[in-house]
Amino acid sequence: MSEDVPHTTITVSVPAKTNLTLHVGAPRAQWSGRHELDTIYCAISVRDTVTATRKRPGSGFSLAIDGDHLGDLASSDLRRNHAVLALFALAQAAEREPDVALHVEKTIPVGAGLAGGSADAAATLLALNTLWDLHWPIARLQEVAATLGADMPFCLTGGFARGTGFGERIEHLDEDCETVRALRDRGYAGNVLVGAYNAQLSTPDVYRMFDQIGAGAGDDNHLQAAAIRLHPRSGEAIEAAIQAGARHAFVSGSGPSVIAFTPTAAIAQAVAQAWERARLVDRVIAAHAPAYPHITSAVSTSYSVRQ
Ligand SMILES: C[C@@](CO)(OP(=O)(O)O)[C@H](O)COP(=O)(O)OP(=O)(O)OC[C@H]1O[C@@H](n2ccc(N)nc2=O)[C@H](O)[C@@H]1O
Numbered sequence: 001m002s003e004d005v006p007h008t009t010i011t012v013s014v015p016a017k018t019n020l021t022l023h024v025g026a027p028r029a030q031w032s033g034r035h036e037l038d039t040i041y042c043a044i045s046v047r048d049t050v051t052a053t054r055k056r057p058g059s060g061f062s063l064a065i066d067g068d069h070l071g072d073l074a075s076s077d078l079r080r081n082h083a084v085l086a087l088f089a090l091a092q093a094a095e096r097e098p099d100v101a102l103h104v105e106k107t108i109p110v111g112a113g114l115a116g117g118s119a120d121a122a123a124t125l126l127a128l129n130t131l132w133d134l135h136w137p138i139a140r141l142q143e144v145a146a147t148l149g150a151d152m153p154f155c156l157t158g159g160f161a162r163g164t165g166f167g168e169r170i171e172h173l174d175e176d177c178e179t180v181r182a183l184r185d186r187g188y189a190g191n192v193l194v195g196a197y198n199a200q201l202s203t204p205d206v207y208r209m210f211d212q213i214g215a216g217a218g219d220d221n222h223l224q225a226a227a228i229r230l231h232p233r234s235g236e237a238i239e240a241a242i243q244a245g246a247r248h249a250f251v252s253g254s255g256p257s258v259i260a261f262t263p264t265a266a267i268a269q270a271v272a273q274a275w276e277r278a279r280l281v282d283r284v285i286a287a288h289a290p291a292y293p294h295i296t297s298a299v300s301t302s303y304s305v306r307q
């Protein structure tokens, strides 16, 4: 005898994160040495997609990862993947079994300062919130996300937000608020180019270099000088982008990737050409800011389970 089991698949598309400003304070013992931050997060439309599918009870989790530039992910322990950590964190918080198949399709460069891991964790939480019929509010999911990483709570909402604490305290910034209007007036919205690298930077290493050399004079990203010290090509790409007319160009978070805000198609072409001609980046990705996560599909079918 067989029984029909609902077979639901939820797919979430999630944007990458950059920091328009990233002011770094002292490390705090109560945060296990993490530094106090005051940052403006901005999500950009370089996206990963996470699909979560219910599996047979007791069969455990599975993870499949696709993408052309997986960096150290290709050889890393699947159980340490941030999407899997999010699955187990929500399973524990919601008292559910993690019998879920996760499929992560990556275009966010890995170890790039774009929070690709945090984005996949956020997408997993959003997918499971529907797959398991939890329908928890974002604030409750953010409590789970904050236990996993500083910029994970922001990745659940996208758009613009101010982050404080070690980055986990989020004040979402509405599109029509004064701060966002001022950001738009200063050219921090619209088309961007991402200068991506095959190389990765370890975020802890960048913070340690920051502790040694501090912030560069006038840098809105206090980690920028440290990231450039460890990955000089990022600094060359920033200079070339500004010379080519970019409104803003900076290292994204702990780097090495570079973000250039390009207000016209001609400037975008000039920046891309300057980067490619002098091989200042390994890949150029066009995107726009801000961007938001969204559920792209929820498919319910059924499959027979032999009793
Ligand atoms: C720098 C930022 C800016 O948004 O993002 P990325 O550029 O890496 O994406 C964040 O602060 C990345 O925070 P988070 O995502 O938790 O960092 P992880 O890669 O998990 O590395 C954690 C390590 O980074 C350092 N760290 C992280 C956050 C913080 N406020 N102070 C720190 O000193 C600590 O050494 C910590 O152990």
Ligand SMILES: Nc1ncnc2c1ncn2[C@@H]1O[C@H](COP(=O)(O)OP(=O)(O)O)[C@@H](O)[C@H]1O
Residues within 6 Å of the ligand: 072, 073, 076, 080, 081, 082, 083, 104, 109, 110, 111, 112, 113, 114, 115, 116, 117, 118, 120, 121, 201, 203, 254, 255
């Ligand atoms: N799903 C994931 N996507 C990207 N990186 C991941 C993921 N899971 C674990 N990681 C690990 O997290 C580290 C940081 O990756 P990532 O979040 O992309 O960069 P950053 O912290 O610089 O924004 C990498 O060493 C990577 O192996």
